[in-house]
Amino acid sequence: MILKANISEATRSLIGAKQRTLLALIGIFVGIGSVIAMISIGTIVQEEALRQFKEMGTDILSINKGYGGQGDSQRKSGTITLEIAEKIPIYCPEIIAVAPYTSTYGTFKYEGKKWQGPAMGVTGTFIDLNKLRMKKGRFISDLDEQTYFCVIGNKVEEKLRSFGITTMIGTEMFFQNKLFTIIGVIENTPVGGMRPYEINEGIMIPITLVRRFEQGGEIQNIIARMSPEGGHVTASRQITDYFQKAVKGLAVRVRSAEEIINQMQKQMQLFTLLLGAIGSISLIVGGVGVMNVMLVSVAERRKEIGIRRALGAQRGDIQIQFIIESILLCMVGGLLGIGLGIGASYGISIFSKWHFAVSYDAILLGVVVSAVVGIFFGFYPARQAARLNPIEALRSE
Numbered sequence: 001m002i003l004k005a006n007i008s009e010a011t012r013s014l015i016g017a018k019q020r021t022l023l024a025l026i027g028i029f030v031g032i033g034s035v036i037a038m039i040s041i042g043t044i045v046q047e048e049a050l051r052q053f054k055e056m057g058t059d060i061l062s063i064n065k066g067y068g069g070q071g072d073s074q075r076k077s078g079t080i081t082l083e084i085a086e087k088i089p090i091y092c093p094e095i096i097a098v099a100p101y102t103s104t105y106g107t108f109k110y111e112g113k114k115w116q117g118p119a120m121g122v123t124g125t126f127i128d129l130n131k132l133r134m135k136k137g138r139f140i141s142d143l144d145e146q147t148y149f150c151v152i153g154n155k156v157e158e159k160l161r162s163f164g165i166t167t168m169i170g171t172e173m174f175f176q177n178k179l180f181t182i183i184g185v186i187e188n189t190p191v192g193g194m195r196p197y198e199i200n201e202g203i204m205i206p207i208t209l210v211r212r213f214e215q216g217g218e219i220q221n222i223i224a225r226m227s228p229e230g231g232h233v234t235a236s237r238q239i240t241d242y243f244q245k246a247v248k249g250l251a252v253r254v255r256s257a258e259e260i261i262n263q264m265q266k267q268m269q270l271f272t273l274l275l276g277a278i279g280s281i282s283l284i285v286g287g288v289g290v291m292n293v294m295l296v297s298v299a300e301r302r303k304e305i306g307i308r309r310a311l312g313a314q315r316g317d318i319q320i321q322f323i324i325e326s327i328l329l330c331m332v333g334g335l336l337g338i339g340l341g342i343g344a345s346y347g348i349s350i351f352s353k354w355h356f357a358v359s360y361d362a363i364l365l366g367v368v369v370s371a372v373v374g375i376f377f378g379f380y381p382a383r384q385a386a387r388l389n390p391i392e393a394l395r396s397e
Contacts, residue, residue, distance in 0.1 A: 101207065
């Protein structure tokens with residue numbers, strides 16, 4: 001009953017000072033909203049990054065050409081040929097499929113118009129291991145070894161459409177002064193993780209053709225899929241041993257999706273913590289505003305405090321009354337701030353085309369932080385009110 005009476009009294013007091021209450025609410029509203037938005041966005045970014053990895057599956061390995069030799073004068077040594085790359089599943093029991101690829105960069109031309117972009121040399125397994133989807137036509141086949149066919153990414157399709165092309169399949173364009181025929185279009189694909197960015201930005205051609213350009217031709221990257229029963233530690237060891245025997249002086253770096261996901265989770269947690277710390281700055285400003293409002297309220301209600309003390313109210317009763325008032329003010333601002341934070345993170349997710357997710361931990365944190373701010377910034381004004389001399393308080397106007 002006493003708590004209910006204190007809450008009712010605190011509500012009447014806050015409503016009575018509408019302007020100050022509103023200003024304090026705005027401070028807490030923005031402060032809590034900033035914290036919630038920052039933490040929610042950090043969580044959404046983390047989930048988006050992890051989703052891109054999980055789309056390809058956690059059974060994927062990335063094999064990259066490393067360095068040979070010792071000391072500061074390390075150089076790339078040895079060459080990974082297509083034949084060596086495609087024999088990995090034969091000598092590494094943990095691996096069931098590989099997709100070697102290589103990249104080059106050059107000039108595209110279509111009817112006198114030029115632009116720069118990448119080209120990837122791929123094999124027929126590239127589409128399955130990267131879980132790409134065809135929008136039109138077909139993908140590169142291993143039978144297309146010496147054929148000037150290409151599959152274009154989303155950005156190249158947009159570029160050609162800006163030139164007035166409506167039918168992509170069968171259209172011919174130049175890359176590095178060699179005429180290619182478009183046989184397929186890839187759907188827009190989320191890149192990152194282990195997917196190369198060139199998928200959307202450029203074209204994919206038979207890997208054997210890349211050797212004919214001045215740049216490119218050497219295989220430096222391979223995507224591999226483990227068997228369902230395989231472990232990434234054993235698979236990595238088998239791959240490393242295989243390349244040491246197959247190519248003298250060559251070292252490779254093998255990364256698993258599982259390892260990268262674990263590293264990313266740690267990094268994203270630090271990133272989210274940093275965002276929350278930045279958002280907390282505005283929360284401190286809002287808390288100072290609450291303290292200021294409460295101090296003014298104490299100054300204006302000195303006579304009321306004196307009357308209550310004269311009627312038998314203890315110091316603790318006065319202190320609790322003002323702390324409840326501060327907590328109530330912060331809780332209302334906090335609830336409004338939670339709505340602001342969720343709304344802001346939703347808007348950013350829609351704009352960035354991310355999957356929106358509500359962070360319930362962030363909502364709980366918002367409620368808890370609101371209460372803590374109310375207690376912390378309300379304690380000093382409440383203590384000042386409780387320590388007022390009843391006689392001097394009654395004499396105040």
